[in-house]
Amino acid sequence: EDQVTQSPEALRLQEGESSSLNCSYTVSGLRGLFWYRQDPGKGPEFLFTLYSAGEEKEKERLKATLTKKESFLHITAPKPEDSATYLCAVTRTMEYGNKLVFGAGTILRVKS
Amino acid sequence: DGGITQSPKYLFRKEGQNVTLSCEQNLNHDAMYWYRQDPGQGLRLIYYSQIVNDFQKGDIAEGYSVSREKKESFPLTVTSAQKNPTAFYLCASSRWSTGRKETQYFGPGTRLLVL
Numbered sequence: 001e002d003q004v005t006q007s008p009e010a011l012r013l014q015e016g017e018s019s020s021l022n023c024s025y026t027v028s029g030l031r032g033l034f035w036y037r038q039d040p041g042k043g044p045e046f047l048f049t050l051y052s053a054g055e056e057k058e059k060e061r062l063k064a065t066l067t068k069k070e071s072f073l074h075i076t077a078p079k080p081e082d083s084a085t086y087l088c089a090v091t092r093t094m095e096y097g098n099k100l101v102f103g104a105g106t107i108l109r110v111k112s
Numbered sequence: 113d114g115g116i117t118q119s120p121k122y123l124f125r126k127e128g129q130n131v132t133l134s135c136e137q138n139l140n141h142d143a144m145y146w147y148r149q150d151p152g153q154g155l156r157l158i159y160y161s162q163i164v165n166d167f168q169k170g171d172i173a174e175g176y177s178v179s180r181e182k183k184e185s186f187p188l189t190v191t192s193a194q195k196n197p198t199a200f201y202l203c204a205s206s207r208w209s210t211g212r213k214e215t216q217y218f219g220p221g222t223r224l225l226v227l
Contacts, residue, residue: 004154034215043116043202043218044155087155098206099170100216102154 002027002092006103013110016077021106023088024070031091031098033071035064038085038105047073047086078110114139116219118203123224125190125197133188133222135203143208144186145216148172149200158201161186162208190224198226 007022025033032051036044048057050066057064061082063074073086085107089100116137125131135144143162147155157170161180175194180186186205190197201222206214 036218041221041223043118043220046215046217049215089155098214099157099160100155102156104152104154 002090002101004088004090004101004103006086006088006106008106009104010107011109013075013078013108015079015110015112018074018076018078020075021073021086021108022070023073023103025088025090025101026069027090027092027101033066034089034091034100035071035073036087036089038087040085044087075108078108080110080112083108083110116203116205116217118201118219118222120222121220123222124227125224126227128192130189130191131224133190133201133203133224135186135188135219136184137186137203137205137219138184139205139217140183141205141207141217142183143206143214143216144180145204145206146170146176146178146186146188147202147204149202149221155202158188197224199224 004025032049034049035047038044048064053068055066061076065072085105087105089102091098119134145160146158149155156172158176159170159178161167164180164183167178167180177189203219204216206216
């Protein structure tokens with residue numbers, strides 16, 4: 001069965017304190033791994049898609065990397081506005097279209 | 113502005129009542145999806161649709177129904193058969209092409225509460 005596990009569940013950082021979030025997955029035939037950011041009471045906002053091991057993508061203070069078993073979201077010198085829940089999802093191909101299997105998310109709090 | 117709209121933002125359901133959540137997109141996407149989000153859990157797929165007048169059950173379809181009469185619209189009805197409807201409901205859409213890994217984009221969500 002496809003599974004996505006995110007760790008830690010919650011992370012508190014001081015402004016400027018770099019860290020990484022982990023997303024480990026088991027899926028038969030990875031089609032794509034997605035990172036989303038979700039603010040409280042809002043819908044998830046798309047950040048990155050990674051398709052193959054070794055791939056990396058960057059956006060401002062965020063960098064996502066992918067291996068055969070896990071993905072990391074590296075946050076460099078975070079600011080309070082980076083506080084949010086970060087969701088990881090993998091694509092599973094169904095008979096009709098693709099399905100996203102989500103992890104439970106990591107809640108990030110950055111204090112000034 | 114292209115995007116996905118969901119309404120209402122908050123919805124209250126009385127016992128035994130059916131309620132309908134609206135989802136509209138102007139991204140010209142073929143595929144639309146409904147997810148349910150509960151605290152501490154990942155999003156779970158309720159229903160999805162690749163094309164007008166066709167839709168498929170997701171992992172937790174019991175107690176829900178959908179229709180897809182227009183490409184832009186994919187309403188979700190929470191029926192009285194859904195015994196634990198309190199949750200945050202998210203609608204998403206994507207382009208769809210066999211074998212492609214299309215990104216799903218989400219609406220702002222509807223929070224359903226039971227009175």
